[in-house]
Amino acid sequence: MGRMGHVARACLVAGVLAAGSGCGSQSVSGSAESLLSLKQAGASTSASQFVVYTQNEKLLWLIRTDGTDERRLTDGPEDYDAKWSPDGKHIAFTRVMSHKAGEVMSDADIWVIAADGTGLTQLSSGPEFDGVEGWSPDGKSVIFTRQGKGAGKYRVKLDGSNPNRIDGDRSHTKTSFDGQWWAKVMPIRDGEEEHESNLWFGRSGDLKGHKIKQTYGENYGPVWSPTANQFVAFVQVPGNPRSSKLILVKPADGTVRGLLSRSELYIEDPTWSADGKRIAFLMSKGGEPMTNASFRQLYVMDANGRNFRRLTDHWCDDFTPQWTRDGKSIVVQGTRGMTNHPGSGVSGSPTSYVVVVQADGSGEQVLLGTAAAYGVAVQP
Secondary structure, three states: OOOOHHHHHHHHHHHHHHHHOOOOOOOOOOOHHHHHHHHHOOOOOOOOOEEEEEOOOOOEEEEEOOOOOOEEOOOOOEEEEEEEOOOOOEEEEEEEEEEOOOOOOEEEEEEEEEOOOOOOEEOOOOOOEEEEEEEOOOOOEEEEEEEOOOOEEEEEEOOOOOOEEEEOOOOEEEEOOOOOEEEEEEEEEEOOEEEEEEEEEEEOOOOOOEEEOOOOOEEEEEEEOOOOOOEEEEEEEOOOOOEEEEEEEEOOOOEEEEEEEEEOEEEEEEEEOOOOOEEEEEEEEOOOOOOHHHOOEEEEEEOOOOOOEEOOOOOOOEEEEEEOOOOOEEEEEEEEEEEEEOOOEEEEEEEEEEEEEEOOOOOEEEEEOOOOOEEEEEOO
16 A cells, blocks of 8 residues: 555564464464453453454354354365354355466355354355455345456355346445445556546446545545445545545535545544444554554544544554444454664564454453464454
């Protein structure tokens, strides 16, 4: 995304290497230490929900947000990119069936399984690479993207029947929770080159839609509110210095409202709380000198742009923030253990973690202390 990310990515890679070599690492199955840290911090175990993740053996595992009930969900051979159904009862995922000799592309298909481990069903087949993207708003179909022959976006029912192509272009269409609206990012092409992009939205069935003119730059998102027909998107605005902003769009009347704008800062990965009242996101600062702010840190604010608060402050990146359903916590993947000492440099042993961060800013607790957990998805 054109940021100082080479240092941040190096830090994350260092965390993976450190964990893999035993530097501050824990095994995936040995979650007792993680659970102890949660209980010592007084974290509530009531109404906890599952987190699904892929571990280093490329199988899907489940663990509750309070650190209990950890168990393996699938047998592979290679399962990843899990996506929860809207009701939180099923999980769609990508399964790599085989690797083609001498080719980068693999044979991968879409599968679905119930959260209790029953009802494993194959939804797509063939030599192409099918990657799960998400679910239809009503939870009756799975959306996936196919690479290779017949490349495009498809919808398939939960019994594997009636796979149909719904979008053959390179955009990423997102549908509102009630299915009445869509929004997507469309690249602006100059010959074969893609540079800036535009945000478009429209009613279901309206294939043309409307372009949002106030978002010149590189657009990302959109992310729909779970409770209202509105979405947020973040825009990287070209210039020197570059800036970024977080916007709120209400398609019904075309209203576009700026929630947050920062110069020399990068806003990424906005996500709504389940009640639609708050937005969590990542923000980082490019350039020199390097500080904690140079890395992706977790922030939260009200959906009207008020009560802006920073929740994490570490010498490495956080990734993929996801709210728990009670709105009290946000689950992130990140690296911990590095400290910057002005004048004497960086010290510590970086280790990758899955962390539960308290949304009121009161602290965080380790859920999984291992570089082997990735593709984390919190149950709705």
